[in-house]
Amino acid sequence: SAARAAQADIATAMNESQVLDTLRASPLAAELTDAQCRALAALVVPRTLAEGEVLVREDQSDSHLYLIVAGSVAVARAAGTPEEVVLFTLKQGDTVGELSFLDDNVHYASVVARGAGTKVLGLERSRFESLLASEPWALYRVMRAIVRRVHQQQHRLAAQASELSNYIYKQH
Helix, strand or coil: CHHHHHHHHHHHHCCHHHHHHHHHCCHHHCCCCHHHHHHHHCCCEEEEECCCCEEECCCCECCEEEEEEEEEEEEEECCCCCCCEEEEEEECCCEECHHHHHHCCECCCEEEEEEEEEEEEEEEHHHHHCHHHHCHHHHHHHHHHHHHHHHHHHHHHHHHHHHHHHHHHHHC
């Protein structure tokens, strides 16, 4: 069945050692001990996406945080329609879905795989929250990493808005 095929794809996407190594090298694990990183690795689910596959749909809620392991994804409004607008592209090492992971609000854009074999690690919020009892410091440190990523994005957007404003002002 299709469900079994999807599970087989997930199982073969990455082995446990690859997942652990990928997490260790990611910004999410920057402050984690080895034991904390292992605890986090046990919670993530590897996934391989086909070209054009939608990871997250615009205007829908998704309680997952995704780490891009290989390939890239486009963040796009009106994905798959003639009106599609790609806002930006994320690549290996980037995370996606941070804000919806934290606050459960709907996504403002879709996230679509660009290229065959795009791989992600997905962390579902309720699984992550299960660390609260056993590894509260791991939970805290990953949350700090998420806030750092969002803060970096906010700085980048502010700089781009400033550049755009300066460009418009100089043109008129």
